Amino acid sequence: MPTLAEIMVAPSPASVWILEQDCAESGLDAAAVRSAMLGRIRDMRSSIERGLKTDAPSITGMVGWNAKGLHDAPDLLGAPLLKRVQAYAMAVNEENARMGRIVAAPTAGSAGTIPGALIGVADHLKLSDEQLVMPMVLAAGIGQAISRQMFISGAAGGCQAEIGSSAAMAAAAVTELLGGNSRACVHAASLALMNTIGLVCDPVGGFVEVPCVSRNAFFAVHAVSAAQLALAGLESFIPPDEVVGAVAQVGRMMPLELRETAEGGLARTPTGLAVTARMERQ
Amino acid sequence: MSLLDMIGPVMIGPSSSHTAGACRIGLVGRQLLGTPPVQARASLHASFAKTGKGHGTHQAIVAGLLGYGPDDARLPNAFAEAARANLAFEFTDTDLGEVHPNSAQLDLQSAAGEACSLIASSTGGGVIEVIRVDGFRVSFSGASFTLLIRYTDALGVIARVTALVAAAGVNIAALICSRQKRGGGAMTCLELDGPLSGPALAFLSSWPEMAWVRMVRPVMDAGATIGGGDVPVLTGTTA
Numbered sequence: 183m184p185t186l187a188e189i190m191v192a193p194s195p196a197s198v199w200i201l202e203q204d205c206a207e208s209g210l211d212a213a214a215v216r217s218a219m220l221g222r223i224r225d226m227r228s229s230i231e232r233g234l235k236t237d238a239p240s241i242t243g244m245v246g247w248n249a250k251g252l253h254d255a256p257d258l259l260g261a262p263l264l265k266r267v268q269a270y271a272m273a274v275n276e277e278n279a280r281m282g283r284i285v286a287a288p289t290a291g292s293a294g295t296i297p298g299a300l301i302g303v304a305d306h307l308k309l310s311d312e313q314l315v316m317p318m319v320l321a322a323g324i325g326q327a328i329s330r331q332m333f334i335s336g337a338a339g340g341c342q343a344e345i346g347s348s349a350a351m352a353a354a355a356v357t358e359l360l361g362g363n364s365r366a367c368v369h370a371a372s373l374a375l376m377n378t379i380g381l382v383c384d385p386v387g388g389f390v391e392v393p394c395v396s397r398n399a400f401f402a403v404h405a406v407s408a409a410q411l412a413l414a415g416l417e418s419f420i421p422p423d424e425v426v427g428a429v430a431q432v433g434r435m436m437p438l439e440l441r442e443t444a445e446g447g448l449a450r451t452p453t454g455l456a457v458t459a460r461m462e463r464q
Numbered sequence: 465m466s467l468l469d470m471i472g473p474v475m476i477g478p479s480s481s482h483t484a485g486a487c488r489i490g491l492v493g494r495q496l497l498g499t500p501p502v503q504a505r506a507s508l509h510a511s512f513a514k515t516g517k518g519h520g521t522h523q524a525i526v527a528g529l530l531g532y533g534p535d536d537a538r539l540p541n542a543f544a545e546a547a548r549a550n551l552a553f554e555f556t557d558t559d560l561g562e563v564h565p566n567s568a569q570l571d572l573q574s575a576a577g578e579a580c581s582l583i584a585s586s587t588g589g590g591v592i593e594v595i596r597v598d599g600f601r602v603s604f605s606g607a608s609f610t611l612l613i614r615y616t617d618a619l620g621v622i623a624r625v626t627a628l629v630a631a632a633g634v635n636i637a638a639l640i641c642s643r644q645k646r647g648g649g650a651m652t653c654l655e656l657d658g659p660l661s662g663p664a665l666a667f668l669s670s671w672p673e674m675a676w677v678r679m680v681r682p683v684m685d686a687g688a689t690i691g692g693g694d695v696p697v698l699t700g701t702t703a
Contacts, residue, residue: 204467225474278477281540286480287471288589322467335588388515390478
């Protein structure tokens with residue numbers, strides 16, 4: 183698996199190089215991986231469509247109506263891209279929270295970020311699913327590079343490890359989709375990641391619902407912001423692999439109470455505790 | 465982790481570690497037992513025990529034991545499906561010691577009375593690591609084909625097994641051996657770049673020191689893509 187520094191100097195578009203590297207390791211045919219990736223994109227789209235149509239509650243009843251609520255609301259800001267990215271992201275995570283079929287990217291808790299950002303931007307610009315295949319390969323390659331230095335799970339490194347990774351992957355993918363070169367793509371990922379450092383994993387009751395659903399809306403937008411900066415030539419002052427190292431270090435320093443155990447933060451608020459007690463009685 | 469594991473798995477929510485990973489642990493357990501389980505006890509450790517409920521961890525493990533993948537629409541209704549398949553199951557909380565917080569021990573039994581026990585961890589994003597099989601220390605992820613053999617410790621067994629695998633034209637990616645004591649029960653776990661053929665497995669099982677041979681098919685997505693459906697997964701008998 184490549185490092186971010188290696189991806190950064192790969193010929194543009196970086197996704198082509200990543201696909202070659204991965205196929206050499208796995209023995210899979212590049213066309214088969216591309217076709218499977220297109221399947222993943224269609225599965226993502228299907229979860230978005232289901233999620234925007236329904237307001238059925240989740241397992242705990244804490245979420246379920248947010249994506250449809252936003253989708254049906256008027257666009258008072260005059261920012262259709264923003265609204266679309268947020269609604270798509272929440273649609274995926276609300277489907278996830280009601281035990282629907284989704285694509286973990288890289289985890290289920292952060293599954294809305296990449297479809298929200300990448301499919302959101304693509305629909306805004308009227309691009310096809312086929313055009314998203316190679317950017318999605320790049321997203322996966324960025325995830326691989328991050329996972330060289332840390333476990334991508336809230337239990338191991340807090341939410342920064344999960345949503346930070348998904349936002350970094352999404353940022354790189356959006357950057358490539360809009361024509362950014364390898365260097366810009368990796369800097370987009372790095373900018374997204376360095377601005378997620380420190381985020382804890384404190385889900386109410388330990389369920390992938392609050393704050394996870396709205397958090398995916400926020401970080402899908404975060405990814406698009408990072409792409410915007412990188413496409414304009416802005417770069418991460420700290421080299422990308424060092425940023426990953428910093429996230430990993432902060433994850434190790436994070437107390438257990440703030441790593442998916444539901445023993446700190448939002449999970450320990452009076453309302454959070456009441457939900458936990460109610461679910462335990464069921 | 466392959467590109468398709470990073471953007472994936474396609475899965476029933478809500479948690480890649482507590483649902484998809486849990487399902488894969490069940491899938492590996494079913495393959496290790498060799499035949500469909502009729503009785504299962506799942507002992508859940510730490511975060512699996514604490515937040516499994518509401519993550520569908522219990523349903524996911526049962527779904528895996530039934531042979532369903534993480535994206536199977538029947539996963540949320542696995543308990544009802546288990547009743548139909550004559551699988552009796554129970555869940556307990558346990559402390560497995562210094563292991564990943566998302567870990568479980570499965571104790572499985574087949575209709576013929578064969579038994580198998582495994583401990584596995586779900587380390588994030590649907591990735592798993594099996595760390596114990598029948599008390600032996602192992603390490604495999606189910607990303608590739610995994611050959612497990614249980615035998616009586618003796619000079620040259622491992623050399624003959626690796627020679628057989630090489631002669632079958634299959635490369636070994638990783639290998640881990642452990643034994644209870646010199647000349648006692650032993651287990652070797654080989655992660656392979658491809659499957660061993662049925663005849664090769666049958667030959668291996670015929671060795672007098674061999675108690676048990678299992679070929680675990682990939683449970684991760686990229687491996688499953690190469691896997692195909694007609695690969696023999698097991699042979700031999702339980703000791």
